[in-house]
Amino acid sequence: MSMLSIGTSGLNAAQVALNVASNNIANVNTPGYSRQEVLLGSRFAYGGLDNGIGVAVTGVRRIADNYLNTQLWSSGSATGFYRTQSQYLNTTEKMFGSDALSITKGLDGLFAAFSAALESPESLAPRQQIISSAQSLANRFNQLSLNLSNQEKQLGDEMTSTIGEVNRYSSQVAALNKQIGELAAGGGNTSQLEDQRDEAIKALSELVDVQVNRQADGSVNLSLSQGQPLVLGNSAGSLTLTNQSLAVQMGTQSFPVEQTLRGSLGGLIDVRDNVLQPSRSELNDMALKLAQQINEQQAKGVDINDPRTQGKPLFTFDASDPAATLKISADFKAQDLAFGAAKLDASGNPLLDAAGHPVPEAGIGDNSNLQAIIALKENHYDAYGTLLGKLAVQSGQAQAEYDSSQKLQTEVQNKVNSVSGVNLDEEGVNIMQFAQAYQANAKVISTADQLFTTVLGMF
Known part of the structure; x- marks a missing residue:
């Protein structure tokens, strides 16, 4: 030569x-x-x-270092999960803790108004203040319930959008698998296509945790942690949400997703199941308990109407959604507040006269039943304080986990860059x-x- x-x-x-x-x-x-x-x-x-x-x-x-890339994708799933969780928890905690919506502040106002009526239970002015304070407290329950509904709607919309993104990236990985296979078969350089595929997997892993299995032909298969397939060679599955249940549709087969997910989708599901729904349930329990106990105590007393009658319910509500529907009973007037005690029969029910009216223990200046209503106060503070404390703990933990996972993701990204990045x-x-x-x-x-x-x- x-x-x-x-x-x-x-x-x-x-x-x-x-x-x-x-x-x-x-x-x-x-x-x-x-x-x-x-x-x-x-x-x-x-x-x-x-x-x-x-x-x-x-x-x-x-x-490229496949091991480091796998670590990067895993840390991205954790970061996506805790970032989403922290954002919603922070919003929920601030909402329940705000002075404008705090049930504790509302209870303070209501029972302070009750206490102000002790000296002159027959006066209309303090009675009117009680009705105003009761309506204000009901409004707080209504607004908190509405805000929770708005958060649930926002979360639902974000879940739908995230699932769409998961399916888009899955389809992109499947399409790149096909292109890489065709180019490799002709002896071409597949580096740029592999970079695009890794970036798609990175973005996908921040939405939902995925398992990556590399195949001998250069393609990758993607699945969820319990094996539900997202990508098989050139074919992509479709993640679906029906009645709060997730499933992966691959061809004619459907694979239910029942495990705990990571990534931002997992964070959304966690907030829905472990924050918003329990918070709504506890808020409803508080509203129901408050209304029932005050209404029951009202029924044990007598008002100052002429003739004096058994106390009618102060609050009305829909039992299926108490916090959202709590309000003052229609046509409830200051005179309807039953501050006086009624004589009770052997069963503990108000004793009625021949006309069917309760028999008062004393005159309209009696505040015995009012004292009993005020004694209910301590029953309604603990539940709200416990809920607020739990949200604060959850929010703090989520923020700490997010900071930690974000730091780890940055460290792994730096390692990836040290191997795959360009050194000028x-x-x-x-x-x-x-x-x-x-x-x-x-x-x-x-x-x-x-x-x-x-x-x-x-x-």
Whole structure:
């Protein structure tokens, strides 16, 4: 093999190496780009006096660490979960803890109004203040319930959007699997397509935790933690939500998703099941208990109407959703507050006279039943305080977990960048090295040409 051919092979190899280094430098700021490296091999000769026939480019390698990428995707799932959880918990905690909506503040106002009526239970002014305070407390329950409904709607919309994103990225990974397989079969460089696929998996892992299984043909299969398939080769499954139940539809088969998920979708489900729904249930229990106990105590007393009658309910509500529907009973007047005690029969019910009216223990200045109503006060503070304390703890834990997972994700991303990222200093050295190699091989070709010309000149 002549010097000309050897020099030409070296020139071509140096040119490819320069192109690879230049491409790395050009993509230094491209998200998800993995640097590439040219692979060179010596071309062997078989003649006894030949010591080689030049150099060949055997391939271009994508520099990536699959183990680190898997760690990055896992940390991304944790970060997505705790970020979503922390955002909703923080909002819910602030809502329940605000002075404007605090049930504790509302209870303070109501029972303070009750206490102010002790000295003159027959006066209409303090009675009217009680009705106003009771309505204010009911409004707090109504508004908290409405805010929870708005949060649940927002969460539902976000879940629908997130599921759509999961399906979009799954379809993108399946399409890239197909492109990579076709390009690899023709001997092409699949590095850029693999970068795009890894970026799609990274984005997907922040939405829902996925298991990644690499196949011999270069494709990847994706599944949820209990094996429900999201991507099988060139086919993508579809995540669906029906009546709060998740399932993966792959072809004609449906795979229920019953395990706890991570990622932002898992965070949304966790908030729905463990924060918003329990908070609504506890709020309803508080509203129901308050209304029932005050109404029951009202029924044990007598009002100051003429004739005096048994106390009618102060509150009315829909038992299926007490907090949202709690309000003052229609046409309830200040005179209807039953502050006086009624005589009770052997069963503990108000004793009625011949006209069917309760028999008062004393005159309209009696506050015995009012004292009994005020004694109910302590029964209604603990539940709200416990709920608020639980939300504060959950919110603090979620924020701490989010900070920790975000820090871990950053550390893993830095490790990935140290392996796959472009180092401009290193690439600058490569440019100089292969530029010198290119010039040297050009010199070899020039020398071979001079020798050939010299030989021709001998004839």
